[in-house]
Amino acid sequence: MLENAIKALTQILSPPMRSILWRSIGLALLLVFGVAIALQRLLSFFANSGETWLETTLGPNSHTSLEALSWVLSISSLFGILFGGFLLMPAITSLVASFFVDEVAQHVESDRYPTDPPGTALPFLRAITEGSRTALLAVLVYLFASPFVLFAGAGFLIFFLATAWLLGREYFLLAAMRFRLPGDARALRKENASTIFAAGALIAGFCSIPIVNLATPIFGMAFMVHMHKQLSAPPSRTAIQPAGFLEGR
Numbered sequence: 519m520l521e522n523a524i525k526a527l528t529q530i531l532s533p534p535m536r537s538i539l540w541r542s543i544g545l546a547l548l549l550v551f552g553v554a555i556a557l558q559r560l561l562s563f564f565a566n567s568g569e570t571w572l573e574t575t576l577g578p579n580s581h582t583s584l585e586a587l588s589w590v591l592s593i594s595s596l597f598g599i600l601f602g603g604f605l606l607m608p609a610i611t612s613l614v615a616s617f618f619v620d621e622v623a624q625h626v627e628s629d630r631y632p633t634d635p636p637g638t639a640l641p642f643l644r645a646i647t648e649g650s651r652t653a654l655l656a657v658l659v660y661l662f663a664s665p666f667v668l669f670a671g672a673g674f675l676i677f678f679l680a681t682a683w684l685l686g687r688e689y690f691l692l693a694a695m696r697f698r699l700p701g702d703a704r705a706l707r708k709e710n711a712s713t714i715f716a717a718g719a720l721i722a723g724f725c726s727i728p729i730v731n732l733a734t735p736i737f738g739m740a741f742m743v744h745m746h747k748q749l750s751a752p753p754s755r756t757a758i759q760p761a762g763f764l765e766g767r
Contacts (some may be wrong), residue, residue: 522717526744527737545614550607606657608684608685608725609656611734612649613652615689619640624637638696659680660677685738689738689742690718692739694706713745713749717741721737
């Protein structure tokens with residue numbers, strides 16, 4: 519597994535993959551800023567509405583105090599948006615991955631497995647559906663884990679474990695469905711659930727590194743192409759010979 523992760527890391531920096539990497543980073547940044555602006559506008563609306571309501575309720579003498587409180591809340595909301603953007607990176611990168619799944623897989627397959635039959639490109643709608651579903655689940659996990667963040671980091675642990683499962687599931691299915699029907703891809707994932715979860719933990723760890731995590735879609739997809747090849751490989755001939763095979767020769 520570590521060998522496959524190293525292969526993926528070296529490949530995302532190779533010249534053929536740089537164009538995909540920069541486009542992936544650009545789309546991820548666009549989504550991050552879009553989410554941040556939307557959250558800022560939403561929080562500003564609630565802050566202004568709340569300040570107006572409180573001033574009407576408490577009277578004009580409370581104006582100065584409410585102005586100071588609004589300023590403190592604005593600063594706090596800025597840090598909250600930055601922190602929220604960091605936690606939402608798994609959702610954002612899941613959505614980004616669906617746009618580049620086939621380009622990344624084709625490069626990895628042609629570079630490392632040139633003699634194997636190439637995979638079939640996923641229908642764009644299916645790729646987007648898988649990415650959107652994982653992104654939505656990641657947001658739900660974030661909302662569920664947020665109240666537990668203050669309790670000895672329990673929220674972070676819940677979030678990391680759930681992210682490992684989600685990202686491992688998504689990237690493996692995207693890689694496997696290039697060669698298998700969706701039902702067969704899911705069956706293979708279930709047969710190797712612990713291995714794919716461990717691989718997902720590596721992707722989740724990569725996704726937790728600021729700045730570097732912008733490359734998560736490329737790393738995750740390249741990594742799972744290697745993992746799918748490994749899990750799909752037939753057992754070696756020597757491993758399936760009867761116990762007395764060599765002795766009888």
